[in-house]
Amino acid sequence: xxxxxxxxxxxxxxxxxxxxxxxxxxxxxxxxxxxxxxxxxxxxxxxxxxxxxxxxxxxxxxxxxxxxxxxxxxxxxxxxxxxxxxxxxxxxxxxxxxxxxxxxxxxxxxxxxxxxxxxxxxxxxxxxxxxxxxxxxxxxxxxxxxx
Numbered sequence: 001x002x003x004x005x006x007x008x009x010x011x012x013x014x015x016x017x018x019x020x021x022x023x024x025x026x027x028x029x030x031x032x033x034x035x036x037x038x039x040x041x042x043x044x045x046x047x048x049x050x051x052x053x054x055x056x057x058x059x060x061x062x063x064x065x066x067x068x069x070x071x072x073x074x075x076x077x078x079x080x081x082x083x084x085x086x087x088x089x090x091x092x093x094x095x096x097x098x099x100x101x102x103x104x105x106x107x108x109x110x111x112x113x114x115x116x117x118x119x120x121x122x123x124x125x126x127x128x129x130x131x132x133x134x135x136x137x138x139x140x141x142x143x144x145x146x147x
Contacts, residue, residue, distance in 0.1 A: 006039060013048040017057040019081035023049050055083050055091040063095060067107035069131025070100060097136075104132045104140035112144070 009030070013023060020040060027036035043049045055077055062068040062076070070092055077083040077091075104127055111126050112118070120141055127137035 006042075009039065009043065010046075010048055013043055017054045018049055019054045019058075019083060020044065020049055020051055021080070021082040051083055052087050052090070054081070055087045056094065058083075059088075059091040059095065063103050064099060067103045067110065067130070069104065069107075069127070069136070070095075070133070072131025075131070100132070101136055101139055101143075104136050105143050107132070108137075108140045108144055 009023070009027065012018070012026065018026075023040055023043060024036060027039055032039060040049065058077055058081070059073055062073050063070065068076075074088055074092070077088045078085065107130055108123060108127060111123060115122070123141060123144075124134075124137050127140060128134060132140070
């Protein structure tokens with residue numbers, strides 16, 4: 001492994017929350033080889049990498065800022081980042097249903113800017129594909145009609 005990489009990876013982890021899978025991929029890209037697992041364990045022990053903290057930050061960012069639905073967030077955390085289902089459930093439970101509904105309304109508003117004449121069925125389908133439960137998507141459409 002190249003000299004200075006441990007400091008480099010610490011700086012990379014300190015700039016933003018990283019999942020263990022992201023860090024492992026980055027270490028492999030940098031040529032860590034078999035030493036990568038030891039470095040990842042050390043980073044976790046030092047607090048630079050924490051799967052629970054990452055899951056919470058990911059849920060916050062993607063639902064409240066990017067207007068993703070819970071199902072899409074779950075899928076990304078599980079498939080891309082390899083986060084344990086229990087940690088995902090805890091992070092999602094930390095959100096209120098009002099926050100998810102508000103994200104659905106924002107997502108619908110953004111979708112309507114591009115497709116103002118689209119039917120309610122298409123809008124409903126778009127929200128479900130974005131990861132919102134059907135009932136939540138229906139509430140977003142009702143909120144749109146109320147405006």
